[in-house]
Amino acid sequence: MKPSRDIQRLIAIMAALRTPGTGCPWDLKQDFASIAPYTIEEAYEVADAIARGDLDDLKDELGDLLLQVVFHARMAEEQGVFTFDDVVLAITEKLIRRHPHVFGDTRDLTPDEVKGLWDRIKAEEKAERARRRGGTDDDEAGALAGVPVSCPALTRALKLQQKASKVGFDWNDPRAVLSKIREEADEVEAALDANDKNAAGGEIGDLIFALVNLARHLDLDPDAALRSTNAKFERRFAAIEAALTRQGKTPSGATLAEMDALWDEAKAAERDTACQDTGIAPVKRART
Structure with a gap:
Protein backbone atom coordinates (compact mmCIF):
# COMPACT_ATOMS: atom_id res chain seq x y z
CA MET A 1 0.00 0.00 0.00
CA HIS A 99 -22.67 30.06 11.38
CA PRO A 100 -25.99 31.35 10.02
CA HIS A 101 -24.24 34.71 9.54
CA VAL A 102 -22.01 32.99 6.95
CA PHE A 103 -24.16 30.23 5.46
CA GLY A 104 -27.64 31.63 6.16
CA ASP A 105 -29.57 34.86 5.95
CA THR A 106 -28.17 36.49 9.10
CA ARG A 107 -25.66 39.16 8.11
CA ASP A 108 -23.56 42.07 9.39
CA LEU A 109 -23.10 40.86 12.97
CA THR A 110 -20.47 42.28 15.32
CA PRO A 111 -18.01 39.85 16.99
CA ASP A 112 -20.01 40.15 20.26
CA GLU A 113 -23.26 39.41 18.43
CA VAL A 114 -21.64 36.38 16.77
CA LYS A 115 -20.55 35.09 20.19
CA GLY A 116 -24.07 35.57 21.58
CA LEU A 117 -25.55 33.75 18.59
CA TRP A 118 -23.05 30.91 19.00
CA ASP A 119 -23.96 30.53 22.70
CA ARG A 120 -27.68 30.49 21.91
CA ILE A 121 -27.26 27.81 19.23
CA LYS A 122 -25.09 25.71 21.57
CA ALA A 123 -27.80 25.94 24.25
CA GLU A 124 -30.40 24.75 21.73
CA GLU A 125 -28.12 21.84 20.78
CA LYS A 126 -27.68 20.89 24.43
CA ALA A 127 -31.44 20.84 24.94
CA GLU A 128 -31.84 18.66 21.85
CA ARG A 129 -29.18 16.22 23.12
CA ALA A 130 -31.02 15.93 26.42
CA ARG A 131 -34.29 15.15 24.60
CA ARG A 132 -32.57 12.50 22.44
CA ARG A 133 -31.28 10.79 25.57
CA GLY A 134 -34.80 10.57 26.94
CA GLY A 135 -34.33 13.36 29.48
CA THR A 136 -35.27 17.00 29.56
CA ASP A 137 -33.41 20.23 29.20
CA ASP A 138 -33.32 20.40 33.01
CA ASP A 139 -30.97 17.41 33.03
CA GLU A 140 -28.16 19.68 31.83
CA ALA A 141 -29.56 22.96 33.10
CA GLY A 142 -26.88 23.60 35.74
CA ALA A 143 -24.75 26.63 34.95
CA LEU A 144 -21.58 24.55 35.17
CA ALA A 145 -22.88 21.57 33.19
CA GLY A 146 -21.03 20.30 30.16
CA VAL A 147 -17.42 20.64 31.33
CA PRO A 148 -15.84 17.16 31.03
CA VAL A 149 -14.22 15.86 34.19
CA SER A 150 -11.47 14.39 32.00
CA CYS A 151 -10.33 17.87 30.88
CA PRO A 152 -6.82 18.86 32.03
CA ALA A 153 -7.21 20.61 35.38
CA LEU A 154 -6.14 24.07 34.19
CA THR A 155 -8.47 23.89 31.20
CA ARG A 156 -11.37 22.68 33.31
CA ALA A 157 -10.84 25.43 35.88
CA LEU A 158 -10.92 28.00 33.09
CA LYS A 159 -14.11 26.57 31.56
CA LEU A 160 -15.87 26.38 34.94
CA GLN A 161 -15.00 30.02 35.61
CA GLN A 162 -16.21 31.07 32.15
CA LYS A 163 -19.54 29.35 32.72
CA ALA A 164 -19.96 30.88 36.18
CA SER A 165 -19.17 34.30 34.73
CA LYS A 166 -22.03 34.00 32.24
CA VAL A 167 -24.55 33.97 35.11
CA GLY A 168 -22.87 36.87 36.92
CA PHE A 169 -20.75 34.95 39.43
CA ASP A 170 -17.47 36.72 38.75
CA TRP A 171 -15.04 39.38 39.91
CA ASN A 172 -15.45 42.73 38.18
CA ASP A 173 -11.80 43.78 38.40
CA PRO A 174 -8.55 41.83 37.81
CA ARG A 175 -7.04 43.59 40.82
CA ALA A 176 -9.73 42.04 43.00
CA VAL A 177 -8.59 38.66 41.73
CA LEU A 178 -4.99 39.60 42.54
CA SER A 179 -6.09 40.43 46.08
CA LYS A 180 -7.71 36.97 46.26
CA ILE A 181 -4.43 35.41 45.13
CA ARG A 182 -2.61 37.13 48.00
CA GLU A 183 -5.30 35.88 50.39
CA GLU A 184 -4.91 32.31 49.13
CA ALA A 185 -1.11 32.54 49.43
CA ASP A 186 -1.52 33.63 53.06
CA GLU A 187 -3.74 30.60 53.67
CA VAL A 188 -1.07 28.32 52.19
CA GLU A 189 1.43 29.87 54.59
CA ALA A 190 -0.94 29.34 57.54
CA ALA A 191 -1.28 25.65 56.62
CA LEU A 192 2.52 25.36 56.43
CA ASP A 193 2.86 27.02 59.82
CA ALA A 194 0.39 24.47 61.21
CA ASN A 195 2.38 21.65 59.53
CA ASP A 196 -0.90 20.51 57.96
CA LYS A 197 0.05 18.94 54.63
CA ASN A 198 -3.54 18.08 53.63
CA ALA A 199 -4.74 21.61 54.31
CA ALA A 200 -1.77 22.99 52.39
CA GLY A 201 -2.74 20.84 49.39
CA GLY A 202 -6.26 22.23 49.42
CA GLU A 203 -5.03 25.81 49.75
CA ILE A 204 -2.54 25.33 46.92
CA GLY A 205 -5.44 24.17 44.74
CA ASP A 206 -7.35 27.33 45.68
CA LEU A 207 -4.29 29.42 44.82
CA ILE A 208 -3.91 27.80 41.39
CA PHE A 209 -7.64 28.27 40.73
CA ALA A 210 -7.30 31.97 41.58
CA LEU A 211 -4.28 32.29 39.27
CA VAL A 212 -6.30 30.77 36.43
CA ASN A 213 -9.00 33.32 37.19
CA LEU A 214 -6.54 36.20 36.90
CA ALA A 215 -5.29 34.88 33.55
CA ARG A 216 -8.91 34.68 32.33
CA HIS A 217 -9.58 38.28 33.35
CA LEU A 218 -6.54 39.34 31.34
CA ASP A 219 -7.71 37.29 28.30
CA LEU A 220 -4.72 34.98 28.67
CA ASP A 221 -4.66 31.21 28.30
CA PRO A 222 -3.29 29.88 31.63
CA ASP A 223 -2.16 26.64 30.02
CA ALA A 224 -0.21 28.53 27.34
CA ALA A 225 1.28 30.79 30.02
CA LEU A 226 2.46 27.78 32.01
CA ARG A 227 3.86 26.09 28.89
CA SER A 228 5.84 29.27 28.18
CA THR A 229 7.20 29.30 31.72
CA ASN A 230 8.10 25.59 31.47
CA ALA A 231 10.06 26.33 28.29
CA LYS A 232 11.78 29.28 29.98
CA PHE A 233 12.75 27.10 32.95
CA GLU A 234 14.14 24.40 30.64
CA ARG A 235 16.10 26.99 28.65
CA ARG A 236 17.65 28.63 31.72
CA PHE A 237 18.44 25.32 33.41
CA ALA A 238 20.14 24.15 30.21
CA ALA A 239 22.27 27.31 30.41
CA ILE A 240 23.22 26.39 33.99
CA GLU A 241 24.22 22.88 32.88
CA ALA A 242 26.26 24.26 29.97
CA ALA A 243 28.07 26.74 32.22
CA LEU A 244 28.85 24.04 34.77
CA THR A 245 30.11 21.71 32.01
CA ARG A 246 32.56 24.42 30.94
CA GLN A 247 33.79 24.46 34.55
CA GLY A 248 34.10 20.68 34.59
CA LYS A 249 31.18 20.30 36.97
CA THR A 250 27.68 18.81 36.99
CA PRO A 251 24.53 20.15 38.73
CA SER A 252 24.79 17.41 41.37
CA GLY A 253 28.36 18.49 42.08
CA ALA A 254 27.59 22.21 42.33
CA THR A 255 26.21 24.16 45.25
CA LEU A 256 22.80 25.77 45.20
CA ALA A 257 24.48 29.18 45.46
CA GLU A 258 26.55 28.45 42.33
CA MET A 259 23.51 27.33 40.37
CA ASP A 260 21.48 30.30 41.59
CA ALA A 261 24.19 32.69 40.38
CA LEU A 262 24.29 30.97 36.98
CA TRP A 263 20.49 31.18 36.82
CA ASP A 264 20.71 34.94 37.30
CA GLU A 265 23.34 35.13 34.57
CA ALA A 266 21.10 33.19 32.17
CA LYS A 267 18.17 35.44 33.05
CA ALA A 268 20.26 38.58 32.49
CA ALA A 269 21.55 37.23 29.16
CA GLU A 270 17.98 36.64 27.98
CA ARG A 271 17.01 40.15 29.04
CA ASP A 272 19.98 41.66 27.18
CA THR A 273 19.15 39.62 24.05
CA ALA A 274 15.53 40.80 24.22
CA CYS A 275 16.71 44.40 24.51
CA GLN A 276 19.00 43.98 21.49
CA ASP A 277 16.13 42.52 19.47
CA THR A 278 13.92 45.50 20.31
CA GLY A 279 16.65 48.14 20.14
CA ILE A 280 16.12 49.07 23.81
CA ALA A 281 19.18 49.57 26.00
CA PRO A 282 19.30 47.16 28.97
CA VAL A 283 18.80 48.68 32.40
CA LYS A 284 21.51 47.94 34.94
CA ARG A 285 19.98 46.67 38.15
CA ALA A 286 21.05 44.98 41.33
CA ARG A 287 20.74 41.21 41.66
CA THR A 288 17.50 40.09 43.32
Missing part, protein backbone atom coordinates in the same frame (compact mmCIF):
# COMPACT_ATOMS: atom_id res chain seq x y z
CA LYS A 2 1.41 3.40 -1.01
CA PRO A 3 1.10 6.78 0.74
CA SER A 4 -1.50 9.17 -0.62
CA ARG A 5 -3.02 12.61 -0.04
CA ASP A 6 -6.47 11.00 -0.23
CA ILE A 7 -8.12 10.63 3.18
CA GLN A 8 -9.59 7.33 2.01
CA ARG A 9 -6.08 5.85 1.91
CA LEU A 10 -5.59 6.69 5.60
CA ILE A 11 -8.97 5.10 6.40
CA ALA A 12 -7.96 1.99 4.43
CA ILE A 13 -4.61 1.76 6.27
CA MET A 14 -6.41 1.99 9.60
CA ALA A 15 -8.82 -0.74 8.53
CA ALA A 16 -5.87 -2.95 7.56
CA LEU A 17 -4.20 -2.36 10.91
CA ARG A 18 -7.41 -3.41 12.67
CA THR A 19 -8.08 -6.52 10.56
CA PRO A 20 -7.91 -9.68 12.72
CA GLY A 21 -5.31 -12.18 11.61
CA THR A 22 -3.39 -9.87 9.30
CA GLY A 23 -3.43 -6.56 11.20
CA CYS A 24 -1.18 -5.15 13.88
CA PRO A 25 -1.46 -6.97 17.24
CA TRP A 26 -1.02 -3.71 19.19
CA ASP A 27 -3.65 -1.80 17.19
CA LEU A 28 -6.08 -4.71 17.46
CA LYS A 29 -5.72 -4.74 21.24
CA GLN A 30 -6.76 -1.10 21.67
CA ASP A 31 -10.16 0.32 22.57
CA PHE A 32 -11.58 3.83 23.06
CA ALA A 33 -10.33 4.08 26.64
CA SER A 34 -6.81 2.90 25.89
CA ILE A 35 -6.44 5.26 22.92
CA ALA A 36 -7.89 8.34 24.66
CA PRO A 37 -4.61 9.28 26.44
CA TYR A 38 -2.79 9.21 23.10
CA THR A 39 -5.45 11.49 21.61
CA ILE A 40 -4.87 14.02 24.39
CA GLU A 41 -1.10 13.71 24.03
CA GLU A 42 -1.25 14.33 20.28
CA ALA A 43 -3.38 17.44 20.81
CA TYR A 44 -0.75 18.79 23.19
CA GLU A 45 2.01 18.02 20.69
CA VAL A 46 0.11 20.07 18.10
CA ALA A 47 -0.03 22.95 20.58
CA ASP A 48 3.69 22.51 21.32
CA ALA A 49 4.63 22.71 17.63
CA ILE A 50 2.57 25.91 17.32
CA ALA A 51 4.24 27.41 20.41
CA ARG A 52 7.67 26.62 18.94
CA GLY A 53 6.70 28.05 15.55
CA ASP A 54 7.79 24.79 13.88
CA LEU A 55 5.43 24.44 10.93
CA ASP A 56 7.14 21.31 9.57
CA ASP A 57 6.60 19.67 12.95
CA LEU A 58 3.04 21.01 13.01
CA LYS A 59 2.30 19.20 9.75
CA ASP A 60 3.47 15.91 11.25
CA GLU A 61 1.65 16.44 14.55
CA LEU A 62 -1.61 17.31 12.79
CA GLY A 63 -1.26 14.03 10.91
CA ASP A 64 -0.81 12.19 14.21
CA LEU A 65 -3.92 13.91 15.59
CA LEU A 66 -5.89 13.03 12.45
CA LEU A 67 -4.83 9.41 12.91
CA GLN A 68 -6.45 9.49 16.34
CA VAL A 69 -9.77 10.58 14.80
CA VAL A 70 -9.54 7.83 12.18
CA PHE A 71 -8.62 5.26 14.87
CA HIS A 72 -11.66 6.12 17.03
CA ALA A 73 -13.94 6.18 13.98
CA ARG A 74 -12.69 2.75 12.87
CA MET A 75 -13.40 1.22 16.28
CA ALA A 76 -16.89 2.76 16.23
CA GLU A 77 -17.48 1.36 12.74
CA GLU A 78 -16.48 -2.11 13.93
CA GLN A 79 -19.18 -1.81 16.59
CA GLY A 80 -21.73 -0.60 14.04
CA VAL A 81 -22.14 2.77 15.79
CA PHE A 82 -20.80 5.32 13.27
CA THR A 83 -18.16 5.71 10.55
CA PHE A 84 -15.57 8.34 9.67
CA ASP A 85 -18.01 9.72 7.10
CA ASP A 86 -20.54 10.22 9.91
CA VAL A 87 -17.92 12.17 11.87
CA VAL A 88 -17.34 14.45 8.88
CA LEU A 89 -21.09 14.87 8.37
CA ALA A 90 -21.62 15.75 12.03
CA ILE A 91 -18.96 18.48 12.09
CA THR A 92 -20.00 19.99 8.76
CA GLU A 93 -23.61 20.12 9.93
CA LYS A 94 -22.52 21.75 13.18
CA LEU A 95 -20.37 24.38 11.48
CA ILE A 96 -23.13 25.33 9.05
CA ARG A 97 -25.72 25.41 11.85
CA ARG A 98 -23.56 27.56 14.11
Whole structure:
Protein backbone atom coordinates (compact mmCIF):
# COMPACT_ATOMS: atom_id res chain seq x y z
CA MET A 1 0.00 0.00 0.00
CA LYS A 2 1.41 3.40 -1.01
CA PRO A 3 1.10 6.78 0.74
CA SER A 4 -1.50 9.17 -0.62
CA ARG A 5 -3.02 12.61 -0.04
CA ASP A 6 -6.47 11.00 -0.23
CA ILE A 7 -8.12 10.63 3.18
CA GLN A 8 -9.59 7.33 2.01
CA ARG A 9 -6.08 5.85 1.91
CA LEU A 10 -5.59 6.69 5.60
CA ILE A 11 -8.97 5.10 6.40
CA ALA A 12 -7.96 1.99 4.43
CA ILE A 13 -4.61 1.76 6.27
CA MET A 14 -6.41 1.99 9.60
CA ALA A 15 -8.82 -0.74 8.53
CA ALA A 16 -5.87 -2.95 7.56
CA LEU A 17 -4.20 -2.36 10.91
CA ARG A 18 -7.41 -3.41 12.67
CA THR A 19 -8.08 -6.52 10.56
CA PRO A 20 -7.91 -9.68 12.72
CA GLY A 21 -5.31 -12.18 11.61
CA THR A 22 -3.39 -9.87 9.30
CA GLY A 23 -3.43 -6.56 11.20
CA CYS A 24 -1.18 -5.15 13.88
CA PRO A 25 -1.46 -6.97 17.24
CA TRP A 26 -1.02 -3.71 19.19
CA ASP A 27 -3.65 -1.80 17.19
CA LEU A 28 -6.08 -4.71 17.46
CA LYS A 29 -5.72 -4.74 21.24
CA GLN A 30 -6.76 -1.10 21.67
CA ASP A 31 -10.16 0.32 22.57
CA PHE A 32 -11.58 3.83 23.06
CA ALA A 33 -10.33 4.08 26.64
CA SER A 34 -6.81 2.90 25.89
CA ILE A 35 -6.44 5.26 22.92
CA ALA A 36 -7.89 8.34 24.66
CA PRO A 37 -4.61 9.28 26.44
CA TYR A 38 -2.79 9.21 23.10
CA THR A 39 -5.45 11.49 21.61
CA ILE A 40 -4.87 14.02 24.39
CA GLU A 41 -1.10 13.71 24.03
CA GLU A 42 -1.25 14.33 20.28
CA ALA A 43 -3.38 17.44 20.81
CA TYR A 44 -0.75 18.79 23.19
CA GLU A 45 2.01 18.02 20.69
CA VAL A 46 0.11 20.07 18.10
CA ALA A 47 -0.03 22.95 20.58
CA ASP A 48 3.69 22.51 21.32
CA ALA A 49 4.63 22.71 17.63
CA ILE A 50 2.57 25.91 17.32
CA ALA A 51 4.24 27.41 20.41
CA ARG A 52 7.67 26.62 18.94
CA GLY A 53 6.70 28.05 15.55
CA ASP A 54 7.79 24.79 13.88
CA LEU A 55 5.43 24.44 10.93
CA ASP A 56 7.14 21.31 9.57
CA ASP A 57 6.60 19.67 12.95
CA LEU A 58 3.04 21.01 13.01
CA LYS A 59 2.30 19.20 9.75
CA ASP A 60 3.47 15.91 11.25
CA GLU A 61 1.65 16.44 14.55
CA LEU A 62 -1.61 17.31 12.79
CA GLY A 63 -1.26 14.03 10.91
CA ASP A 64 -0.81 12.19 14.21
CA LEU A 65 -3.92 13.91 15.59
CA LEU A 66 -5.89 13.03 12.45
CA LEU A 67 -4.83 9.41 12.91
CA GLN A 68 -6.45 9.49 16.34
CA VAL A 69 -9.77 10.58 14.80
CA VAL A 70 -9.54 7.83 12.18
CA PHE A 71 -8.62 5.26 14.87
CA HIS A 72 -11.66 6.12 17.03
CA ALA A 73 -13.94 6.18 13.98
CA ARG A 74 -12.69 2.75 12.87
CA MET A 75 -13.40 1.22 16.28
CA ALA A 76 -16.89 2.76 16.23
CA GLU A 77 -17.48 1.36 12.74
CA GLU A 78 -16.48 -2.11 13.93
CA GLN A 79 -19.18 -1.81 16.59
CA GLY A 80 -21.73 -0.60 14.04
CA VAL A 81 -22.14 2.77 15.79
CA PHE A 82 -20.80 5.32 13.27
CA THR A 83 -18.16 5.71 10.55
CA PHE A 84 -15.57 8.34 9.67
CA ASP A 85 -18.01 9.72 7.10
CA ASP A 86 -20.54 10.22 9.91
CA VAL A 87 -17.92 12.17 11.87
CA VAL A 88 -17.34 14.45 8.88
CA LEU A 89 -21.09 14.87 8.37
CA ALA A 90 -21.62 15.75 12.03
CA ILE A 91 -18.96 18.48 12.09
CA THR A 92 -20.00 19.99 8.76
CA GLU A 93 -23.61 20.12 9.93
CA LYS A 94 -22.52 21.75 13.18
CA LEU A 95 -20.37 24.38 11.48
CA ILE A 96 -23.13 25.33 9.05
CA ARG A 97 -25.72 25.41 11.85
CA ARG A 98 -23.56 27.56 14.11
CA HIS A 99 -22.67 30.06 11.38
CA PRO A 100 -25.99 31.35 10.02
CA HIS A 101 -24.24 34.71 9.54
CA VAL A 102 -22.01 32.99 6.95
CA PHE A 103 -24.16 30.23 5.46
CA GLY A 104 -27.64 31.63 6.16
CA ASP A 105 -29.57 34.86 5.95
CA THR A 106 -28.17 36.49 9.10
CA ARG A 107 -25.66 39.16 8.11
CA ASP A 108 -23.56 42.07 9.39
CA LEU A 109 -23.10 40.86 12.97
CA THR A 110 -20.47 42.28 15.32
CA PRO A 111 -18.01 39.85 16.99
CA ASP A 112 -20.01 40.15 20.26
CA GLU A 113 -23.26 39.41 18.43
CA VAL A 114 -21.64 36.38 16.77
CA LYS A 115 -20.55 35.09 20.19
CA GLY A 116 -24.07 35.57 21.58
CA LEU A 117 -25.55 33.75 18.59
CA TRP A 118 -23.05 30.91 19.00
CA ASP A 119 -23.96 30.53 22.70
CA ARG A 120 -27.68 30.49 21.91
CA ILE A 121 -27.26 27.81 19.23
CA LYS A 122 -25.09 25.71 21.57
CA ALA A 123 -27.80 25.94 24.25
CA GLU A 124 -30.40 24.75 21.73
CA GLU A 125 -28.12 21.84 20.78
CA LYS A 126 -27.68 20.89 24.43
CA ALA A 127 -31.44 20.84 24.94
CA GLU A 128 -31.84 18.66 21.85
CA ARG A 129 -29.18 16.22 23.12
CA ALA A 130 -31.02 15.93 26.42
CA ARG A 131 -34.29 15.15 24.60
CA ARG A 132 -32.57 12.50 22.44
CA ARG A 133 -31.28 10.79 25.57
CA GLY A 134 -34.80 10.57 26.94
CA GLY A 135 -34.33 13.36 29.48
CA THR A 136 -35.27 17.00 29.56
CA ASP A 137 -33.41 20.23 29.20
CA ASP A 138 -33.32 20.40 33.01
CA ASP A 139 -30.97 17.41 33.03
CA GLU A 140 -28.16 19.68 31.83
CA ALA A 141 -29.56 22.96 33.10
CA GLY A 142 -26.88 23.60 35.74
CA ALA A 143 -24.75 26.63 34.95
CA LEU A 144 -21.58 24.55 35.17
CA ALA A 145 -22.88 21.57 33.19
CA GLY A 146 -21.03 20.30 30.16
CA VAL A 147 -17.42 20.64 31.33
CA PRO A 148 -15.84 17.16 31.03
CA VAL A 149 -14.22 15.86 34.19
CA SER A 150 -11.47 14.39 32.00
CA CYS A 151 -10.33 17.87 30.88
CA PRO A 152 -6.82 18.86 32.03
CA ALA A 153 -7.21 20.61 35.38
CA LEU A 154 -6.14 24.07 34.19
CA THR A 155 -8.47 23.89 31.20
CA ARG A 156 -11.37 22.68 33.31
CA ALA A 157 -10.84 25.43 35.88
CA LEU A 158 -10.92 28.00 33.09
CA LYS A 159 -14.11 26.57 31.56
CA LEU A 160 -15.87 26.38 34.94
CA GLN A 161 -15.00 30.02 35.61
CA GLN A 162 -16.21 31.07 32.15
CA LYS A 163 -19.54 29.35 32.72
CA ALA A 164 -19.96 30.88 36.18
CA SER A 165 -19.17 34.30 34.73
CA LYS A 166 -22.03 34.00 32.24
CA VAL A 167 -24.55 33.97 35.11
CA GLY A 168 -22.87 36.87 36.92
CA PHE A 169 -20.75 34.95 39.43
CA ASP A 170 -17.47 36.72 38.75
CA TRP A 171 -15.04 39.38 39.91
CA ASN A 172 -15.45 42.73 38.18
CA ASP A 173 -11.80 43.78 38.40
CA PRO A 174 -8.55 41.83 37.81
CA ARG A 175 -7.04 43.59 40.82
CA ALA A 176 -9.73 42.04 43.00
CA VAL A 177 -8.59 38.66 41.73
CA LEU A 178 -4.99 39.60 42.54
CA SER A 179 -6.09 40.43 46.08
CA LYS A 180 -7.71 36.97 46.26
CA ILE A 181 -4.43 35.41 45.13
CA ARG A 182 -2.61 37.13 48.00
CA GLU A 183 -5.30 35.88 50.39
CA GLU A 184 -4.91 32.31 49.13
CA ALA A 185 -1.11 32.54 49.43
CA ASP A 186 -1.52 33.63 53.06
CA GLU A 187 -3.74 30.60 53.67
CA VAL A 188 -1.07 28.32 52.19
CA GLU A 189 1.43 29.87 54.59
CA ALA A 190 -0.94 29.34 57.54
CA ALA A 191 -1.28 25.65 56.62
CA LEU A 192 2.52 25.36 56.43
CA ASP A 193 2.86 27.02 59.82
CA ALA A 194 0.39 24.47 61.21
CA ASN A 195 2.38 21.65 59.53
CA ASP A 196 -0.90 20.51 57.96
CA LYS A 197 0.05 18.94 54.63
CA ASN A 198 -3.54 18.08 53.63
CA ALA A 199 -4.74 21.61 54.31
CA ALA A 200 -1.77 22.99 52.39
CA GLY A 201 -2.74 20.84 49.39
CA GLY A 202 -6.26 22.23 49.42
CA GLU A 203 -5.03 25.81 49.75
CA ILE A 204 -2.54 25.33 46.92
CA GLY A 205 -5.44 24.17 44.74
CA ASP A 206 -7.35 27.33 45.68
CA LEU A 207 -4.29 29.42 44.82
CA ILE A 208 -3.91 27.80 41.39
CA PHE A 209 -7.64 28.27 40.73
CA ALA A 210 -7.30 31.97 41.58
CA LEU A 211 -4.28 32.29 39.27
CA VAL A 212 -6.30 30.77 36.43
CA ASN A 213 -9.00 33.32 37.19
CA LEU A 214 -6.54 36.20 36.90
CA ALA A 215 -5.29 34.88 33.55
CA ARG A 216 -8.91 34.68 32.33
CA HIS A 217 -9.58 38.28 33.35
CA LEU A 218 -6.54 39.34 31.34
CA ASP A 219 -7.71 37.29 28.30
CA LEU A 220 -4.72 34.98 28.67
CA ASP A 221 -4.66 31.21 28.30
CA PRO A 222 -3.29 29.88 31.63
CA ASP A 223 -2.16 26.64 30.02
CA ALA A 224 -0.21 28.53 27.34
CA ALA A 225 1.28 30.79 30.02
CA LEU A 226 2.46 27.78 32.01
CA ARG A 227 3.86 26.09 28.89
CA SER A 228 5.84 29.27 28.18
CA THR A 229 7.20 29.30 31.72
CA ASN A 230 8.10 25.59 31.47
CA ALA A 231 10.06 26.33 28.29
CA LYS A 232 11.78 29.28 29.98
CA PHE A 233 12.75 27.10 32.95
CA GLU A 234 14.14 24.40 30.64
CA ARG A 235 16.10 26.99 28.65
CA ARG A 236 17.65 28.63 31.72
CA PHE A 237 18.44 25.32 33.41
CA ALA A 238 20.14 24.15 30.21
CA ALA A 239 22.27 27.31 30.41
CA ILE A 240 23.22 26.39 33.99
CA GLU A 241 24.22 22.88 32.88
CA ALA A 242 26.26 24.26 29.97
CA ALA A 243 28.07 26.74 32.22
CA LEU A 244 28.85 24.04 34.77
CA THR A 245 30.11 21.71 32.01
CA ARG A 246 32.56 24.42 30.94
CA GLN A 247 33.79 24.46 34.55
CA GLY A 248 34.10 20.68 34.59
CA LYS A 249 31.18 20.30 36.97
CA THR A 250 27.68 18.81 36.99
CA PRO A 251 24.53 20.15 38.73
CA SER A 252 24.79 17.41 41.37
CA GLY A 253 28.36 18.49 42.08
CA ALA A 254 27.59 22.21 42.33
CA THR A 255 26.21 24.16 45.25
CA LEU A 256 22.80 25.77 45.20
CA ALA A 257 24.48 29.18 45.46
CA GLU A 258 26.55 28.45 42.33
CA MET A 259 23.51 27.33 40.37
CA ASP A 260 21.48 30.30 41.59
CA ALA A 261 24.19 32.69 40.38
CA LEU A 262 24.29 30.97 36.98
CA TRP A 263 20.49 31.18 36.82
CA ASP A 264 20.71 34.94 37.30
CA GLU A 265 23.34 35.13 34.57
CA ALA A 266 21.10 33.19 32.17
CA LYS A 267 18.17 35.44 33.05
CA ALA A 268 20.26 38.58 32.49
CA ALA A 269 21.55 37.23 29.16
CA GLU A 270 17.98 36.64 27.98
CA ARG A 271 17.01 40.15 29.04
CA ASP A 272 19.98 41.66 27.18
CA THR A 273 19.15 39.62 24.05
CA ALA A 274 15.53 40.80 24.22
CA CYS A 275 16.71 44.40 24.51
CA GLN A 276 19.00 43.98 21.49
CA ASP A 277 16.13 42.52 19.47
CA THR A 278 13.92 45.50 20.31
CA GLY A 279 16.65 48.14 20.14
CA ILE A 280 16.12 49.07 23.81
CA ALA A 281 19.18 49.57 26.00
CA PRO A 282 19.30 47.16 28.97
CA VAL A 283 18.80 48.68 32.40
CA LYS A 284 21.51 47.94 34.94
CA ARG A 285 19.98 46.67 38.15
CA ALA A 286 21.05 44.98 41.33
CA ARG A 287 20.74 41.21 41.66
CA THR A 288 17.50 40.09 43.32
